[in-house]
Amino acid sequence: MTEPVIELDGVSKRFSRKQDVFGLLATRMGLAKRPPEVRAVEDVSLRIMPGEVVGLVGESGCGKSTLGRLVAGILPMSDGRVLHRGRDMSTLSAKERKRATLSVQMIFQDPYASLNPRMRVADIVGEAPRVHGMVEGGYQDYVAGQLRQAGLDPAYKERYPHQFSGGQRQRIGIARALAVRPDFIVCDEAVASLDVSIQAQILNLFMDLRDRFNLTYLFVSHNLAVVQHISDRVVIMYLGRVVEEAAVADIFKRPNHPYTQALLSELPRIDVRRKAFSAIKGELPTPLSPPSGCHFHPRCPFAMPRCSLERPRLREVAPGQRSACHLNDLN
Numbered sequence: 001m002t003e004p005v006i007e008l009d010g011v012s013k014r015f016s017r018k019q020d021v022f023g024l025l026a027t028r029m030g031l032a033k034r035p036p037e038v039r040a041v042e043d044v045s046l047r048i049m050p051g052e053v054v055g056l057v058g059e060s061g062c063g064k065s066t067l068g069r070l071v072a073g074i075l076p077m078s079d080g081r082v083l084h085r086g087r088d089m090s091t092l093s094a095k096e097r098k099r100a101t102l103s104v105q106m107i108f109q110d111p112y113a114s115l116n117p118r119m120r121v122a123d124i125v126g127e128a129p130r131v132h133g134m135v136e137g138g139y140q141d142y143v144a145g146q147l148r149q150a151g152l153d154p155a156y157k158e159r160y161p162h163q164f165s166g167g168q169r170q171r172i173g174i175a176r177a178l179a180v181r182p183d184f185i186v187c188d189e190a191v192a193s194l195d196v197s198i199q200a201q202i203l204n205l206f207m208d209l210r211d212r213f214n215l216t217y218l219f220v221s222h223n224l225a226v227v228q229h230i231s232d233r234v235v236i237m238y239l240g241r242v243v244e245e246a247a248v249a250d251i252f253k254r255p256n257h258p259y260t261q262a263l264l265s266e267l268p269r270i271d272v273r274r275k276a277f278s279a280i281k282g283e284l285p286t287p288l289s290p291p292s293g294c295h296f297h298p299r300c301p302f303a304m305p306r307c308s309l310e311r312p313r314l315r316e317v318a319p320g321q322r323s324a325c326h327l328n329d330l331n
């Protein structure tokens, strides 16, 4: 059986909320409770297979970026394990971990903020492979090759990031990520800040690179049209939990979870039968004190008494489609 490139096993992330100095003193002296925790990601298990593009979708604040950062290893977990090609990242030796960390790269929404403005493009792209002894042939040729691969003219390699357009900067970010030869890339809203025509070019570049280098992607986005275009499989998150996952065609044709249905109803061309959900009721509750049971129940038009009491488990509702909703037990 093929092994997943990335596997998450019960991954959670809690952030402790900052307190002011009086709150901190009161907590230290035992006069006040510990500061409340933000449960950004709760018990997520996921397998991503070689060559797959998995779209990660949900409203703002539901934990997508946090999950992406946990996968990329740039944020420590509170609980759970992330396995890269079957190996638990936390149990690797320092040398092995360095190699595994390089294998999983991240591309961010704001290419400008993620590039050092004082570094020339050649160094932005070439520094990590040079430090890690990955440069094949001459350094200048290696950098030129990496830039070319991302669709940039190597003649500009002595320039600084501010001398490039938004789309070109994102290509620099892509060249930097690819230069250390990853097999898995987390794209966190990687095209969200670009014009629509540039978005299409960058999405096509991601697809070309996947085919050329056998890459696997976790594609974090709140744009359903982009996710539909690029993904093989879609994972829907709500308030830190995965509520549904399925092949892209199944998610868009027959969404199971009421939250997925509500999200899709915001796409204009979706089946009118789902118009009952045309806007998701109410605001996303705070992850400081999420609703009991199914987190979605206060906003769900189908909520039953059980939904506020018991957390629904993700279970298979059709081949390859898993959903966490008590309604499925009524069928």
Ligand SMILES: Nc1ncnc2c1ncn2[C@@H]1O[C@H](COP(=O)(O)OP(=O)(O)OP(=O)(O)O)[C@@H](O)[C@H]1O
Residues within 6 Å of the ligand: 015, 016, 017, 038, 039, 040, 058, 059, 060, 061, 062, 063, 064, 065, 066, 067, 222, 287
């Ligand atoms: N460093 C942090 N410290 C405290 N809370 C945090 C931190 N990072 C994220 N959070 C909280 O964790 C929750 C999930 O945030 P996250 O950014 O992962 O969501 P998201 O779905 O990616 O949203 P967006 O699309 O707006 O980026 C939010 O309530 C956020 O405020």
